[in-house]
Each structure stands twice: as structure tokens, then as C-alpha cells.
Amino acid sequence: MNSTMKNIKYVLLSAILIGFTACSDDDSNDVVIVPVPELNTGELDLSTYVAVGGSFTAGYSDNALFKAAQEKSFPKILSEQFAQGGGGDFTQPLANDNFGGLAVAGNRILDPRLVFGGAGPVAIESLIGPKTVSTDIAINNPTGPFNNLGVPGAKSFHFLAPGYGSLANFPVAANPYFVRMTGTTPNASVLELAMAQNPTFFTLSEIGGNDVLGYALSGGESDTNAPNYNPITPNAVFEGAFAALVNGLTVNGAKGAVTNVPYITSLPHFTTVPHNPLDPTNPDFGPQIPMLNSIFGAINQIYDGVGQPNRKVVFSESAASAVVIRDETLTDISAQITGALMASPTFPAFIAQFGLPAQAAPLVANLLGSTYGQSRQATSEDLLVLKSSSIIGTVNTDSVAFLMGQGLSQQLAGQFSIEGITLPLVDKWVVLPSEQEEIKEATDAYNATIQSVADAKGLALVDFKDILQKAATQGVSDGDFIFTTALVRGGLVGLDGVHLTSRGYAVMANKFLEAIDAKYGSNFIEAQVKADVGTYPTNYSPTFQ
Structure with a gap:
């Protein structure tokens, strides 16, 4: 039981009861008071929460990693709910500004975020002019350790790779986002940095997502000499990596929640542009x-x-x-x-x-x-x-x-x-359809591994595949909102067509809480200790700094 929550909250539900009594002919309105229980964290110890994952974990949105979106990442939102049940501090490797992008010693390597240009996504600099990318992995990295170890672009096996966060290995064998996290231990792996914090609870999300996403984003490029060649990770490699991650994170008895991999071709990055966009009324065509x-x-x-x-x-x-x-x-x-x-x-x-x-x-x-x-x-x-x-x-x-x-x-x-x-x-x-089938087959194989490992280790499983499929077909509800995967107007997916909006990350956090409650006997959702999705934005103004 959470000893800090001493006040019982109430939800007032109005019910009109129409009846006849001997002493009155008047209709009467009764108010039914349904008490909301105190938060009960069940068998969880949330004192040290560590999040391991890819770009969703990091809070990546609108094709960039920027400070405001990071502060509304789903792990950060989760940590705020966990804090009501004994959770501790949650630190993140925040970017330096809200424009996004990365630089190395003053040289830009990744561009700032996308914004809504009226008709669709556009580069922020097309509206507000050139901006200096101030987050520089060579000169101004933040100091860890970090509870949020979300690494955009990381594939399953990268989380185990030594030197993946070493500037000396960039750009051939290092990830610039992870370079910002390793500090004085540049050769440490993501898993090593997570285990060093001895987590009592962890989330492991999107493992496997980038293993198929890179291939899909390249259009299924099969030419090994092509600059955008990005093959699907073999299932045997994924299986070994995922098992090693879970074994490492649970070595001291930590409990956790993992996600499966959605069919990424359901994302608006792949469904927005129609196959028949050539309009005969277009004077140029x-x-x-x-x-x-x-x-x-x-x-x-x-x-x-x-x-x-x-x-x-x-x-x-x-x-x-x-x-x-x-x-x-x-x-x-x-x-x-x-x-x-x-x-x-x-x-x-x-x-x-x-x-x-x-x-x-x-x-x-x-x-x-x-x-x-x-x-x-x-x-x-x-x-x-x-x-x-x-x-x-x-x-x-x-x-x-x-x-x-x-x-x-x-x-x-x-x-x-x-x-x-x-x-x-x-x-x-x-x-192509054949490439879509390759992606689906790999995703299904990854998910079979994830399900098996989660069951064996007694972990909560967030069915992200089902959530995304429902969002793409009928919509997913949370509070007063129904979310779809439609670009811009669906509310769930950001302007790059792949990553979530901040409101979408709040929805994801609540889905984690539902799975955690079901597995570990906590009652976050019933106690209304959850994200109020309506308070999170779906986009950020071009002038937002």
C-alpha cells in the first residue's frame, strides 16, 4: 500500500432515479458516490526505474530528439506516476534546445525537427530560417547516470555492443545519441549502463522495431552496395540479444514490462501517400x-x-x-x-x-x-x-x-x-508486397521470442502490435479521445509518420500501466494514477523554443 496517499478521491456519477413514494410525488435525483481506491503498488518496488529501448523510449518525435518531447517521453510520464507509489528520481539525457538536431564539433549531422506547414510536415527552418544546432556530442554532453536509456536507431544487438557510445567509433560503429550518455565510460554497452544502476523495475521497449524499420524506411533496399542498405536482423540474432537483455536486467530480481513489435507498415509513413496520386486536373500532368x-x-x-x-x-x-x-x-x-x-x-x-x-x-x-x-x-x-x-x-x-x-x-x-x-x-x-511479407515474417518471429521470454521471466507484456493495429483500423480510446494513425489529424503519430506525438506517448504510458496492473497486482488505472492525455500536446509551434 502506498502510505503517502492518505486521502481517498471520489468520482461523482449522477443517476436520475424516478420513483413514487408514499410521502412525496416529486422526482428525485440521487448522487452516487463511487470511491476511488488508494494506489496499491502490489508486489512492485519502483524505487529505481530504468527504461531501455529505442526512439519511442527516448521521446523522439517529429523526426528529431528535442527537450520538450523528451520531457514527455513515455518513461518520464511513467516515472511521474511511479513517484506516487515510491518511485525515485528519473534523469534523462536532455537535448540543449527545442529545435532538435545533432552536431559534432560544430558540424551538423542531423537536422532539426519537422513542423506543420499548413498542408503537411515541413522542415522547421523552412518557416523560421536557419538555426544553429546546439546539441553537440563532442562538446556538451550531459552527465549521467541516466534512467532513460532510450537510443534512437538502435537495433537489438546494439544494446549489447561495447563502444556503441564511443565518440572515437563514430560514425562507423557508434550511435550519436548513445555517445551523449556514456560519459567517462565510452565503451560501456547500453545494458551495462542499465545494470550499473541496479534497477528494481525496468521497461524494455521497441526492441526489434529498428531491426525491421530500417529495411522498411529504405523501401526494402536489397542492394548491398546501396548507401541506404539496411537489412532485417536475422531472428537468431534478435533472439539471443533479447534474451541477454532480459537476463541482465532481471539478474537481481527486478520486475519489468516489455513491448512486442508492431507491424510497422501500418504507420502513416507507409500509408499516407496513395499509390495513385497523379491527378489529371493538375496542369503540369x-x-x-x-x-x-x-x-x-x-x-x-x-x-x-x-x-x-x-x-x-x-x-x-x-x-x-x-x-x-x-x-x-x-x-x-x-x-x-x-x-x-x-x-x-x-x-x-x-x-x-x-x-x-x-x-x-x-x-x-x-x-x-x-x-x-x-x-x-x-x-x-x-x-x-x-x-x-x-x-x-x-x-x-x-x-x-x-x-x-x-x-x-x-x-x-x-x-x-x-x-x-x-x-x-x-x-x-x-x-513492395514481397518486402512487406519479409517484414511481417520477421516481426512475427521477434514477437514469438518476446512472448516466450516475457512468460518465462514473469514480465508484463504491452501488446503494442495490437494497439497499433486497432489505431490503424478502428481507433484507440483514452479518456475523451479516440486516436488513429492518420498523419497530423490522428493525434497518435507525429509528423515524421513513424514516432508518436507527446500525447501519443501519454497513451503509451497508460497502456504500460494497464499491463503492469494486470501482471503485478497494482491498481494505477483504478486509482486514477495515470496520464491525463488531454494535457499533452500533439504538435509544437515552429516558434516554440
Whole structure:
């Protein structure tokens, strides 16, 4: 029992009781007083709470880590509730300002936060001008130890890695956010820093999230030489890392709560941009549709000829059209396209409409073959990442330079370099169905491990997967609010489409409390010792400092 809570709180529920009595014909209104019990922490010792996890644990929001959002991280919110049941101080490695971003010795390595620009997310500096990133991992790191060991970007095995917080290892083998936490022990692992505090209670959250998120954010990039290559962590690696983390955190008998991994492709980063964003009423697109359909018409005949009608590209003059994408799972028929075009007696006349001589036929045939050998229009099964919205319909300058180097004029090179229209969107902009299945299979395997370990160790389990699925379909309620995963207006997910708003973190904290109550016999929710989600913001003004 929490001895500090001596006053019983009450909730007043009004009930109208209509009845007839011998002494009065008047209707009567009775007030039913339902007492709220004192907080009972059950079998918990909350004196030293340590949070280990990724960006959600850190309070990352709107594509940055900044002070105000950190102060409303879900572990911080939890610690405030725990304080009413004997919890101690809770320290965090706070950023230096509310703009966000990181620097190393004065050189910016990560940009400040996103803000709402009226129509959607924009960089804060686009509205208020340039800002100096004042949080510098080389010169002004805070002093620990820290109860919040949330490390944005960390994968499961990173939490065990020595030197992951050493500036000397940056940028190859160190995380800049963790560099801010290690202090005089730069080679200590995240787990070692957590265990050094001898926690009596811990949360272990988002372990496994970054193990699939990086792959999804890259559009499922499979080219090992690509700069954004970020493969899914093998389940055996994840399983060993998760077990080691839990074993370390519970070595002295600490109790705790863990989360499973959601299907991250349900996040608005992957669901906001439609597969068919090309509007025929757009003056930059609509008038070009007849010419585009003429160009693709010649290639569509070849698709039919090789038995691949599902690859045909047709733009509608009356409805929204799907973008053109490169699908690496398709058989590459570049050679067949080139050969068919070269064999066509009408091809020289076809290219003449672009001002090209007949002698250019081999060049153009090869370019069309290589461009559309693995292309198709997107379907509703494809997921376009959030950032694709800013490049669809724009001219790819690298493609222009390449085509000009092949002998095309700048004007013609530009016409064949329009992202998602004449230039198929490459892998980094699209998560294909096959890639989504890879993510789902890995997530399911991780969650089986998490469930097994949590059961074996007697830990509370927060079903974050179920919470996110409900938010994406029917909404999740807390207090007077219903939260969805809709970008900007849903209230749960911030402007980067991946991380939660501060209000979303308050919802997450309450979900932790529900799971803790169910597992350990406490009554935080019943005693109304929980976050009042309405008091937490969903966004921060561009001028907020």
C-alpha cells in the first residue's frame, strides 16, 4: 500500500432515479458516490526505474530528439506516476534546445525537427530560417547516470555492443545519441549502463522495431552496395540479444514490462501517400497524358507480346492514376523491349516526333528497354514511403545528366526523367508486397521470442502490435479521445509518420500501466494514477523554443 496517499478521491456519477413514494410525488435525483481506491503498488518496488529501448523510449518525435518531447517521453510520464507509489528520481539525457538536431564539433549531422506547414510536415527552418544546432556530442554532453536509456536507431544487438557510445567509433560503429550518455565510460554497452544502476523495475521497449524499420524506411533496399542498405536482423540474432537483455536486467530480481513489435507498415509513413496520386486536373500532368499514353502504348504492345499485360502503363484523363515503379521482383525484359523496338519498322517514325533522327533508334531503344524492363504501375498493395510525396512528378537531375551524356537534348532528357511518370520510382521509395511479407515474417518471429521470454521471466507484456493495429483500423480510446494513425489529424503519430506525438506517448504510458496492473497486482488505472492525455500536446509551434 502506498502510505503517502492518505486521502481517498471520489468520482461523482449522477443517476436520475424516478420513483413514487408514499410521502412525496416529486422526482428525485440521487448522487452516487463511487470511491476511488488508494494506489496499491502490489508486489512492485519502483524505487529505481530504468527504461531501455529505442526512439519511442527516448521521446523522439517529429523526426528529431528535442527537450520538450523528451520531457514527455513515455518513461518520464511513467516515472511521474511511479513517484506516487515510491518511485525515485528519473534523469534523462536532455537535448540543449527545442529545435532538435545533432552536431559534432560544430558540424551538423542531423537536422532539426519537422513542423506543420499548413498542408503537411515541413522542415522547421523552412518557416523560421536557419538555426544553429546546439546539441553537440563532442562538446556538451550531459552527465549521467541516466534512467532513460532510450537510443534512437538502435537495433537489438546494439544494446549489447561495447563502444556503441564511443565518440572515437563514430560514425562507423557508434550511435550519436548513445555517445551523449556514456560519459567517462565510452565503451560501456547500453545494458551495462542499465545494470550499473541496479534497477528494481525496468521497461524494455521497441526492441526489434529498428531491426525491421530500417529495411522498411529504405523501401526494402536489397542492394548491398546501396548507401541506404539496411537489412532485417536475422531472428537468431534478435533472439539471443533479447534474451541477454532480459537476463541482465532481471539478474537481481527486478520486475519489468516489455513491448512486442508492431507491424510497422501500418504507420502513416507507409500509408499516407496513395499509390495513385497523379491527378489529371493538375496542369503540369493532365495535358501531357495523351503524349505519355502514346509513348507507353508502344511499350505496352511489347508487354502483351511477352505475356506480361500486368506491366502495362496507362494514364487516365478522368481519374487519378497510379505512379510507375520499378519492381525488382519482375523478370527483367529489357532485352526483349529493345529488340522489339528495333525490329519495328515504325520505330524510326515514332522517335521522329521527339526530334530525333532515325540513326538514334538503337540508342533510344536501349534506353527504353533499360528503363522499363522491370517497371509497372503501382497498385493498392504497394506502399509508398512518406518522402516519396516530395519527389513524385519532379525531374531527376541525375537522370537528366545521364541521358544528356547519351546524346539526348536537355529538354528531351528532362521529359524522360520525371519521377513516377516517365522515370519509374526506384526501390527506396516503394515497399513492395514481397518486402512487406519479409517484414511481417520477421516481426512475427521477434514477437514469438518476446512472448516466450516475457512468460518465462514473469514480465508484463504491452501488446503494442495490437494497439497499433486497432489505431490503424478502428481507433484507440483514452479518456475523451479516440486516436488513429492518420498523419497530423490522428493525434497518435507525429509528423515524421513513424514516432508518436507527446500525447501519443501519454497513451503509451497508460497502456504500460494497464499491463503492469494486470501482471503485478497494482491498481494505477483504478486509482486514477495515470496520464491525463488531454494535457499533452500533439504538435509544437515552429516558434516554440
